[in-house]
Amino acid sequence: MRMEELTWPEFESLKERVNTVIIPIGSVEAHGKHLPLGTDVFAPLEIARRVEERLRGLGVEVLTAPPVWYGHTFVLNVYPGTINVGGDAFKAYVREIIKEFAAEGFRRIILLNGHGGNYSPLVLAAEEVTVDFPETEIWLINWWLDFREDILSICSSQGHAGQDETSVMLAIRPELVKMENARGEKRSSKVRIIKKDIGKELFPEGVNDDPSLATVEKGEAILSVVSEKIARLIAGDT
Numbered sequence: 425m426r427m428e429e430l431t432w433p434e435f436e437s438l439k440e441r442v443n444t445v446i447i448p449i450g451s452v453e454a455h456g457k458h459l460p461l462g463t464d465v466f467a468p469l470e471i472a473r474r475v476e477e478r479l480r481g482l483g484v485e486v487l488t489a490p491p492v493w494y495g496h497t498f499v500l501n502v503y504p505g506t507i508n509v510g511g512d513a514f515k516a517y518v519r520e521i522i523k524e525f526a527a528e529g530f531r532r533i534i535l536l537n538g539h540g541g542n543y544s545p546l547v548l549a550a551e552e553v554t555v556d557f558p559e560t561e562i563w564l565i566n567w568w569l570d571f572r573e574d575i576l577s578i579c580s581s582q583g584h585a586g587q588d589e590t591s592v593m594l595a596i597r598p599e600l601v602k603m604e605n606a607r608g609e610k611r612s613s614k615v616r617i618i619k620k621d622i623g624k625e626l627f628p629e630g631v632n633d634d635p636s637l638a639t640v641e642k643g644e645a646i647l648s649v650v651s652e653k654i655a656r657l658i659a660g661d662t
């Protein structure tokens with residue numbers, strides 16, 4: 425169920441039987457020369473859709489909220505099309521959204537995150553909400569991290585705009601993927617270095633992995649295992 429398609433009386437009656445809401449959260453940012461700027465939202469939105477579908481089969485209903493499109497993306501801000509929201513502003517904005525869902529009565533709020541830079545502000549936002557809403561639990565799911573082992577049994581590598589993310593996009597919106605431009609390499613530094621243009625070194629052209637081995641089959645397999653596992657986590661606790 426997509427919240428934005430409901431009327432308020434429909435929403436009100438849904439709340440009587442549904443206690444879990446999924447909020448997809450992403451970023452508008454450079455993903456190499458081969459993936460669209462909205463990749464980090466397309467992926468969690470599709471995962472949420474599949475999770476809902478699987479749960480329906482188990483007789484469990486959840487609500488999917490409208491996504492938070494803009495995220496905190498300091499590192500990729502060196503490339504055109506990256507729209508970075510500062511960490512404090514992003515944390516405060518998401519905290520208000522989580523708080524509103526808690527006040528509406530949802531007891532489990534799932535932040536289904538598609539973007540690494542959001543990680544710390546999301547944890548801080550969630551922690552702040554628990555002060556006023558001790559009954560509410562907030563889950564932070566980072567799909568590419570939490571299911572890394574599964575993903576690496578499907579893909580030989582993963583990374584920003586890399587083999588895993590590109591495969592997922594091939595499965596979701598193939599018409600938006602320019603495989604002829606899909607190239608890159610894995611880069612890392614021993615310690616975390618924060619400086620203005622670090623993105624150019626760590627993410628050349630907005631990529632940090634080799635995406636050339638991406639396929640639609642790998643993308644389907646990732647979406648399938650990730651949504652199955654999230655659905656089971658939700659169902660097991662209902």
Ligand SMILES: [Zn+2]
Pocket residue numbers: 455463464538539584585589
């Ligand atoms: Zn991404």
